[in-house]
Amino acid sequence: MLIRMDVAQVVGDTVRRLRSSAGISLADLAAACGVGKTTLHGIEQGQGNPTLSTLWALATALRVPLGELLEPRAAPVEVVRATDERPVVTGDAVTARLLHRISTRGAVEVYDIDIAEADQDSDAHLDGVEECLVLVNGRVTTGPADAPVELGPGDSVRFGGARPHVYRGHRGENRAVLLMFYPES
Template sequence: MVGGNLRRLRTAAGISLADLAAAGGIGKTTLHGIELGQANPTLSTLWALATALKVPLGELLEAPASAVEVVRATDDRPRAEGDAVGARLLHRIRIRGTVEVYDIEVAGAEQHSDAHLPGVEECLVVTEGSVTTGPADAAAELEAGDSIRFDAASPHVYQGTGTRNHAVLLMLHPEP
């Protein structure tokens, strides 16, 4: 997993194998072996590579998040309870940039949205009615209390399927 993450992050950053090896203080052959999954890097090597890529260490260690994540109102999710507020975790979204929050109404007509810039994600929580939304090739039907998170850098759709359809939409824009 580390090797695949390393290669994905290096490529996304536009850094050559030789440049990342130099920035991380390791040999190009060693870095190539790590990316191929043929080497077992030390923690200090991973820290150096994460620092050179300007990403948290966890980005090298964890599997990338799924492109689409649907949470149903009935799903058992982590909760925290206070004196007056109970909170249920719907999604964890890592981002450096800007989050826009919208209160939206979704009519019955199908709306096709063009792809946004690379790195833009959308997270929608249906608060009333029902909505079909998500990537055009993998849209999900959501009821009140359900939510979805997806990469908005591909065409996506919105369509209300109830009589009154409301949702909270978060648009997550990475730093330029």
């Protein structure tokens, strides 16, 4: 199976929403993707089991990133635990687990960070700035100052950086990858 059945409804709802908002008929999208109209209808109903190739064809035809088909719109603060069920797609050599999807136009900065056993209060960034932290090792508490979350290895969090936020390392070595998303200016 190339797509988990629990993701099929998300894919179907998203494809139908994107197709409708773009004003594309079911027949036109099916032709653009090289799939049958009946097959596409099944996908939109959440009854399909599209291959990775079909998902890429749909994403290309709809002019969206693949991840947009796999995950519903994210909440303002989204924590993903290493053990959480997430959308997974499998190809011949690659299995990909979608952690977060962040829509942005602008710049993305990627940092390898160490977080000491101390508190760091960070002021709000400009509107539209988002942060995504993936914890590689250790334990940290991070997120909006009014609702921080504790993360363990493999957990991740995404939140808007336009409000005060905190970083606190716990005992030992705490390493993470931090992505900073800046809107187009």
